Amino acid sequence: MKVRVYVSLKPGVLDPQGRAIHHAIEGLGFSGVKAVRAGRLFELDVEESVDDAALDGMARQLLANMVIESYRIERVAA
Amino acid sequence: MSAFRAAVVTFPGSNCDRDMAVALEQIGGGTVDRVWHAETSLPPRLDLIALPGGFSYGDYLRSGAMAARSPVMRAVAAEAARGVPVLGVCNGFQVLTEAGLLPGALMRNAGIRFVCREVALTVENNQSLFTAGYEAGQCIRIPVAHHDGNYFADTATLDRLEGEGRIAFRYAEEVNGSARRIAGVLSASGTILGMMPHPERAIEPAQGSSDGRALFAAAANALLTA
Secondary structure (H helix, E strand, O other), X not given: OEEEEEEEEOOOOOOHHHHHHHHHHHHOOOOOOOOOOOEEEXXXXXXXXXXXXXXXXXXXXXXXXXXXXXXXXXXXOO | OOOOEEEEEEOOOEOOHHHHXXXXXXXXXXXXXXXXXXXXXXXXXXXXXXXXXXXXXXXXXXXXXXXXXXXXXXXXXXXXXXXXXXXXXXXHHHHHHHOOOOOOEEEOOOOOOOEEEEEEEXXXXXXXXXXXXXXXXXXEXXXXXXXXXXXXXXXXXXXXXXXXXXXXXXXXXXXXXXXXXXXXXXXXXXXXXXXXXXXHHOOEHHHOEOOOHHHHHHHHHHHHHO
C-alpha cells in the first residue's frame, strides 16, 4: 500500500526557500501569486499491517521536525 | 595533572572532526578518541563528547537529522544525561537540536546563501564550563561556514532561554536570520553547548583569529579540576 506523508513548515515559521521560489515565479512573469511555502512529500510503500500509529511515529520521530514542521498522512489505494 | 578523555564522533560526511580533535589535544591537552557513528557504545570514563562540523549523511532530510538517529547518538544521549559535557559545533549543533538534546531548530539561512566568513560574536554567558574563559559581553571573532544556521524556537522557548541565561553566544552582526541573533545555546544543565561558529578553526594566529582557544582551555580546566 502506498502512503504519502506531506511535511510542511508550521504557520508563522519563516520560509526563506519558499520566498525565493516566490520571487523566481514573479521573475518568470507570472503574477497573482501571493505567497509560496515549500514542503516535502514522502511516498512510502508499506505492508497492509503497518498501522496509523506506526506511520504517525515515523512522521513524528524522523520525517518531520516537530519544532518547525507539521505533517499530514494520506493512505493511497495501490 | 592527568589528561581529560574526550571522544570526537565522526559521522559519514563529518569534515571538522580532525580539527576538533587537534583543538582538544593541543589546547586542552586531552586524550582524544575518534568514534565512528555506527558504534553503539562510547569509550569508558569520558570527560567530554564533541560532535564536529560537516555535512553528516549529506544533509539528507534535514541537516543533522540522520546523524541524530544514528546508533552512537543513543550512547551520547545517555552520557549527556549522566552529566558528561557535550560540545556540538555547526553540524554538531544541528545534530544536538535534531536529537532533542538542545531546544529549537536550525533552518536554512534567511538569505538562502551559504555563509562562510569570520563573524563577530558577543559572549552572553561566561558561567558555563565552555565559556568561563571569556568575559561576559566580550566580543570575539570566530568563523562560520553553514547553510542552515538560522536558529528558530518559539517565543516561549526563546524567552525561557534568555531568562535562564542559556544563550551562550550571540552574533554581533546579522549573519543568517537567527532568532534574537542566537549563535550558541546551552542546555538547562549548562553542560551541553551547541554553536554554529567554529571555535576549532580559530586557535592559531595563522587562522586569522585565536579567539576559539579560550573555549577549549576553559573546558579543559573545568574538566581537570572537576
